[in-house]
Amino acid sequence: MYCNSEGCQGKPAAWCECQNQKTLICQSHIASHLQTPAPNGQIHFIKVIEYKSINLSASKNLIKTVQTKREKLISSKEEMIKTAHEEIFAIEARLKESIRKINDELENLNGLICEIISISEIPNIPLSPIREILSLPDLDAAKKLDELLSAETSEFADASPSLVISAWKSAQNTIDYGSLHECCNPIKVSSKGIRAVSFSPSGHLFATAGLDSNLRLWNFKTQTLVATYGEHDPKRINSIAFHPTGSFVVSSSADNTMILWTPFHQKSIKTFKGHEGSVRSVCFSPDGYFIASGSNDKTVKYWFIAQGLIVHSFRGHLKEVTCVTFSPSGRFIASGSADSTVKIWKIAERCMGTEIKSEPGEIKTISYSHSGNLIAWGGENRAIWLYFFKTKTSSKLAGHTDTVESLVFSHCDNFIISGAGDKIIIVWDLRDNRQVRVLRGHSAAVRSLAFSPCGKYIISSSEDGCIKTWGVDETAALGQRSKTTI
Secondary structure, three states, X not given: OOOOOOOOOOOEEEEEOOOOOOEEEEHHHHHHHHHOOOHHHOOOOEEEOOHHHHHHHHHHHHHHHHHHHHHHHHHHHHHHHHHHHXXXXXXXHHHHHHHHHHHHHHHHHHHHHHHHXXXXXXXXXXXXXXXXXXXXOOHHHHHHHHHHHHHHHHOOOOOOHHHHHHHHHHHHOOOOHHHOEEOOOOEEOOOOOEEEEEEOOOOOEEEEEEOOOOEEEEEOOOOEEEEEEOOOOOOOEEEEEEOOOOOOEEEEEOOXXXXXXXXXXXXXXXXXXXXXXXXXXXXXXXXOOEEEEEEOOOEEEEEEOOOOEEEEEEEOOOOOEEEEEEOOOOOEEEEEEOOOEEEEEEOOOOXXXXXXXXXXXXXXXXXXXXXXXXXXEEEOOOEEEEEEOOOOEEEEEEOOOOOEEEEEEOOOOOEEEEEEOOOOEEEEEOOOOEXXXXXXXXXXXXXXXXXXXXXXXXXXXEOOOEEEEEEOHHHHHHOOOOOOEO
């Protein structure tokens, strides 16, 4: 169609109904058409042809087509990405499995090395005098070190382990734990929580550690600070333990490592790396040659101290391993986990021996009795559980109103002390499973407890940043000391 103006072949832009019919008009002739009088007194009635609507409709169709293609491309892209991710995850899983198998083989070789080397040929961990292996330019510090370490090792130097245990049990059978009371002013260690406390074997020293990343060594008699170690900074320290000789302290941390320290020398002498998650718990074997550790990576690792080797990784827990302890014989490792189970691992066979299922809730603390006939644990279910190996039966101690964070056996095994998130410490008599004492004083959760080797004192640490010393009536001579703030 063309414009109806004479001789014009332009594209119509409008029409006029002035002649009882539609007269097509191009854009250039609209003005001249309006100037021409309409016939028979009619008026011009111009209507614009809706090319824009037609074009818009076509554009919408085109846009819809483009969007459909775009969605298909996006869907195809997402599918390709998903497939690629699945392939990557599969490759990563295969690599992790290969690495795990390699690590297992290495651990097996490490174990064979430890078995082949006789104990006389094992590179001895230097126990005494420590000054010979340390570069201590300060002669006074070296002298102090020798004096305190000689005190640490001389107390039981002439006694066999069986005689020492017998003496402990004999003495503790006469201790009245119902008379426990706070016998020293509390020490404000830090503004942050203190997660761990441990006595040295002689009882002259104790160590504390926690959320401020520092391991602190204290003189128990004077209740004063002796040394501070800070190489885990800025990660918190979860657990600490003294070596059976008292010559070393090991700490485990949220930085996935463990560090071996020596008293009064404020540098580490060995760092153990191998866990892939926060190391929640650590302890020495009774003979002092090995370490056991539990981690958020769900494994229990068994380490040879002298070489820093992982002898074996015990796997089986479904969630984080929160606590570990050696049996008194050193033949077994017990572990507690967030999966609500306790597992007893056979070290020689490198396998699980016993699995004990507890009530739902994370297990926070675990402890062997000194006889090895009984194991106790506690956690989020607020109860303390006792498992008797001979009868394979268990019993429950209920009394706390919040998570049980720590528990320790008396050396005679007749009592167990527990600390919890309800801020209290409970003394239990296991001969009739009753409470004989409730200790109050902390303003936050009680995180850790430690018995002195003589059995007359208990040290507790808390989220309130304080440590408290508790003693039986005959220990009142320790006296009230001025409050120490560090």
